[in-house]
Structures are given as C-alpha cells and as structure tokens.
Amino acid sequence: MFETVIGLEVHVQLNTQTKLFCACPTSFAMHQNSNTCPTCLALPGALPVVNKEAAIKAMRLGYALNAKINHTSYFDRKSYFYPDSPSAYQITQFTTAIIEDGDLEIDLPDGSKKSIGIIQAHLEADAGKNIHEGSISKVDLNRAGTPLLEIVSAPDMRSADEAVAYLKKLHTTVRYLDISDANMQEGSFRCDVNVSIRPKGEERFGTRVEIKNINSFKFVAAAIAYEVERQIEAYEDGVYESEIWQETRLWDVEAGETRSMRGKEEAADYRYFPDPDLRPLIVTEEMIDEAKEMPELPDDKVARYTNELGIKRYDALVITANKAMAYYFEAMLEQGARPKTAVTWLTSELLGRLNKAGLGIENSPVDAKTLGSLLVKISDGTISGKGAKEILDYMMENESRDVDALIDQLGLAQMSDDGTILEIIDKILAANEEKVVEYKNGKEKLFGFFVGETMKASKGTANPAKVNTLLKERLG
Numbered sequence: 215m216f217e218t219v220i221g222l223e224v225h226v227q228l229n230t231q232t233k234l235f236c237a238c239p240t241s242f243a244m245h246q247n248s249n250t251c252p253t254c255l256a257l258p259g260a261l262p263v264v265n266k267e268a269a270i271k272a273m274r275l276g277y278a279l280n281a282k283i284n285h286t287s288y289f290d291r292k293s294y295f296y297p298d299s300p301s302a303y304q305i306t307q308f309t310t311a312i313i314e315d316g317d318l319e320i321d322l323p324d325g326s327k328k329s330i331g332i333i334q335a336h337l338e339a340d341a342g343k344n345i346h347e348g349s350i351s352k353v354d355l356n357r358a359g360t361p362l363l364e365i366v367s368a369p370d371m372r373s374a375d376e377a378v379a380y381l382k383k384l385h386t387t388v389r390y391l392d393i394s395d396a397n398m399q400e401g402s403f404r405c406d407v408n409v410s411i412r413p414k415g416e417e418r419f420g421t422r423v424e425i426k427n428i429n430s431f432k433f434v435a436a437a438i439a440y441e442v443e444r445q446i447e448a449y450e451d452g453v454y455e456s457e458i459w460q461e462t463r464l465w466d467v468e469a470g471e472t473r474s475m476r477g478k479e480e481a482a483d484y485r486y487f488p489d490p491d492l493r494p495l496i497v498t499e500e501m502i503d504e505a506k507e508m509p510e511l512p513d514d515k516v517a518r519y520t521n522e523l524g525i526k527r528y529d530a531l532v533i534t535a536n537k538a539m540a541y542y543f544e545a546m547l548e549q550g551a552r553p554k555t556a557v558t559w560l561t562s563e564l565l566g567r568l569n570k571a572g573l574g575i576e577n578s579p580v581d582a583k584t585l586g587s588l589l590v591k592i593s594d595g596t597i598s599g600k601g602a603k604e605i606l607d608y609m610m611e612n613e614s615r616d617v618d619a620l621i622d623q624l625g626l627a628q629m630s631d632d633g634t635i636l637e638i639i640d641k642i643l644a645a646n647e648e649k650v651v652e653y654k655n656g657k658e659k660l661f662g663f664f665v666g667e668t669m670k671a672s673k674g675t676a677n678p679a680k681v682n683t684l685l686k687e688r689l690g
Contacts, residue, residue, distance in 0.1 A: 216412065217372060218372055218411055218438070219369050219410045220377050221422075222405055223365070225364050226275075226388055226393070227340065227362055227403070228361040230267045233254060233359035234262075234268055235264065235359055235492075238253075242343075242356035246354040250355050254300075261491050262305065262491055262492055265361060268337060272363050273501065273502070274393060275335060276313035277505060279318055281313045283313060284314060286310070287307055288309050289305050289489045290306055291305060291487055293485045297351070298353055299358070300358065306364075312495065313332075314333070317329045318330050319383075320376065330367055331370050332367055339358070339360070340357050341358060342354055342357055363394075369419070374434070374438040377434060381405060383512070388403065390537050392509075406425065406426050407437060421458045421459060421460055425441060425464070440470065461476065515533075515540055516534050524553065529557045529561065536575060538574075539560070541582075550586065555589050563606060581615070589602070595679075596621065598626075598675075601628065604626060627675065632680065636688070638672055639685055640688070646667070649664075661685065665678070665681055
C-alpha cells in the first residue's frame with residue numbers, strides 16, 4: 215500500500231490597475247506589445263518601482279490565511295533564459311517573502327475538515343506570452359511584469375480530492391477578497407502540482423515530480439491520478455529509481471497523461487541573488503490597516519447561515535462556494551424571502567434553469583431582487599409554488615420583471631376567499647356522494663382525491679392550505 219504526497223504552487227494574477235514594477239496597464243488583451251515601457255521591456259537604465267497596491271492585496275490574502283506578514287521582505291532575481299523574458303531573469307521573492315506560515319481549512323467530501331499548511335506566498339512579475347504560428351514564433355510582452363502572487367502549500371495533501379478541495383477553497387477566498395478575478399481559462403489562477411508516493415508508514419518522502427501550469431480542477435485531479443498510478447507501477451515493477459526522477463512534466467489533455475518536459479531545476483540553477491535595483495519592501499501601518507479591510511469570508515458566512523438562518527451546512531457550503539451566488543442569496547433575503555425557501559429556489563429552481571440555458575448566476579436573466587419578491591408572494595399566499603414556477607419560467611424568456619403585473623397577466627393569483635373555495639368543495643362533495651360515504655367509513659386515502667378535484671376545479675388557483683382546512687371541516 216502506498217501513500218500519496220501532494221503539494222501545490224498556485225499562481226494568482228493580482229487585479230491591480232498597473233504592473234508590479236511600472237505604470238503600464240495590466241490589461242494585456244490589447245494589441246500585441248502595446249502595454250509596454252522601458253521597464254517591462256528591460257531596456258538599459260530603466261528602474262523598477264514596487265506597486266503598493268499589489269503589496270496590500272498580497273497582505274490581505276495573508277491575513278485571510280492566518281499567516282505571518284513580514285514587515286520587511288526582499289526582491290531577488292531568478293535567472294532563466296526564455297524568449298518571453300526580455301531581461302533574462304524574473305523578479306521574485308526568494309530570501310524573504312511577504313507572507314509566511316499560514317493555513318487554509320478545507321471541507322472534504324466525507325464531511326470532515328483538514329488544515330493545509332501554507333509555507334509562503336511571494337510577489338513576483340509574470341512573463342510575456344509566446345505565440346506559435348506554424349514555423350514562426352512570436353512574443354507578446356503585454357503580460358510581462360503583471361503582478362503574481364505565488365502561494366506555496368506544505369506537502370499536506372494525500373489525495374486528488376484533498377488537492378481539488380484546497381484549490382477550490384483558495385480560488386473562492388481569492389475571489390471574495392477581490393484581489394484577482396481568478397479566471398482559470400485566462401490563466402489568472404493556475405497551478406503547479408508536486409506529486410510523490412511512499413510506502414505507507416514510511417516517513418521519508420519519495421521522488422517529487424512537478425506537473426506545470428494546470429488550469430482546471432478537473433485536469434488537476436486527472437493529472438494526479440495518472441501520475442500516482444505511473445509512480446506506483448514503476449515501484450511495483452522494480453524500476454522506480456530509474457524511471458521516477460525529479461523532473462518537470464506537462465499534462466497532455468488529449469492523451470490524458472503526463473509527459474516529460476525537462477529536469478527539475480534546483481535553486482542553484484536559477485542563480486538567485488538580491489535585486490540591486492529594488493530596496494526592501496517595508497510595510498507601513500497605513501498599508502496594514504488597508505489590508506485588514508476585508509469582506510465576510512466563506513467560513514464566516516457558512517457559520518452565520520447555519521447558526522443564524524438555520525439552513526443545512528451542506529447548503530451553506532454550496533452557496534458560499536461561489537461569491538456571486540452568496541451575494542445573490544443575501545439579496546433575496548433582503549427582499550423578505552425566507553432563508554430555507556430561498557435556498558431551495560436558488561439552488562434547485564433557478565440554477566436548474568440556468569444550467570439548462572448554459573448560463574451562470576453572474577448573468578442570470580432574473581435578478582435576486584425579483585426572485586426574492588416572487589418568494590414573498592408564495593409566503594403571503596398570493597400565489598402558489600406552482601404559479602411561482604410558471605412566473606419564473608416566463609421571466610427566463612421575457613424581459614418583464616414586475617411580479618405583481620405578471621401575476622395578473624398570467625392569471626395566477628391564488629384563491630384565498632373561504633366562501634368561494636367552499637362553493638367549489640360543496641360541488642365536488644355533492645358530485646361524489648359515494649366516495650364521501652367511503653371516506654367517512656374509514657377510507658381516509660380518499661382525502662387526497664377530494665383535494666385534487668378541488669384544485670382542478672379551481673384551475674390550480676385555490677390556496678392548498680385553505681383547501682385542506684375547509685375540506686376537513688366539511689367532511690367532519
């Protein structure tokens with residue numbers, strides 16, 4: 215039996231207005247090489263200046279991760295020779311990072327929790343982008359110098375499930391803090407996975423293999439599963455020492471396998487040394503105060519939803535996993551919707567329709583205020599749940615958002631007048647005298663029949679609660 219050991223290095227692109235060491239915009243979806251200057255092009259004589267906003271956003275994550283914030287940190291040069299790096303080095307934090315010694319608590323599928331250690335999170339400048347067109351390669355340096363925060367976990371994860379849970383929790387936290395859009399498709403949140411195996415009970419780590427730049431939770435799980443199987447097979451075949459060596463591998467999506475890329479570099483290979491153009495990054499009290507200003511985070515929301523609103527922990531986790539969904543839910547409550555009703559209509563009725571339409575909560579045709587108002591109409595008896603579903607279906611396809619007007623337009627106002635409902639009930643009972651006798655003789659299942667006939671006669675507009683109460687009275 216083997217134990218899997220996993221550590222993750224996550225690169226988060228910070229959503230600052232300008233790059234890490236110059237005033238160029240961070241919007242790299244512009245014409246190639248237009249968002250550049252002498253500093254990010256590494257022209258002789260150009261000097262970097264640290265972006266204060268990037269440091270504050272990094273610190274904010276540090277506080278959210280219960281980490282130590284180093285009030286003095288340093289920038290170093292990491293040498294490597296790639297076309298997308300015009301300076302032939304990356305400015306990063308090697309000797310002392312701005313964030314150290316944190317932790318992130320994750321929720322596992324079996325309902326348990328686990329704390330994953332954070333070794334450090336350091337600021338660094340992103341590289342440019344290589345563009346390959348047939349036999350020609352081009353370089354776009356619009357992205358060069360964009361601020362990244364590299365978050366390095368401890369090797370505390372023991373399965374793909376734990377790794378994915380950690381990534382999802384970190385992804386959610388980053389978005390709540392609004393320090394990054396964390397768009398995985400665009401590379402704003404990407405991950406390097408370090409995987410090794412060891413016989414159970416063994417304390418010494420096995421040979422670590424790094425899988426670079428994976429940009430989807432699904433691919434992370436698949437890459438880990440493949441790599442673990444590859445390493446176990448090598449161990450069982452007696453070729454572990456010769457086939458498993460410290461290297462960097464790529465995840466081939468089409469083939470569903472990892473492929474060797476290059477030998478894994480050590481610190482000495484990068485020839486780190488202090489950047490001579492940058493002074494130490496010193497944190498001020500003003501920066502600390504600004505960094506500590508943060509919204510309610512997912513764990514706090516889960517605790518509040520379960521303790522104060524009385525909803526199930528599972529539902530609270532589902533809602534808070536998406537910042538937009540949590541804010542949508544709370545906006546529904548502000549309209550007067552009951553918490554448990556809001557959970558059902560958000561996670562089942564609305565999300566079901568959005569999934570069918572290929573939409574996310576962020577671009578829902580029905581806003582939270584409207585849906586919350588609709589649920590109030592159910593609670594006060596104005597419409598039935600069935601009627602509310604019809605209105606929701608109508609709003610998904612049409613622009614009308616006036617709930618009261620739609621109730622009238624679609625004829626869905628619920629009948630709540632006792633006299634009117636009793637007239638219908640009396641006609642139903644008179645037309646089914648034999649069944650009334652059977653009911654009174656003990657055949658209580660017929661009660662459902664009478665309810666159904668009454669609702670059918672009212673064309674579904676009669677208040678079901680009143681129908682039940684009045685029928686019981688009439689049937690004695």
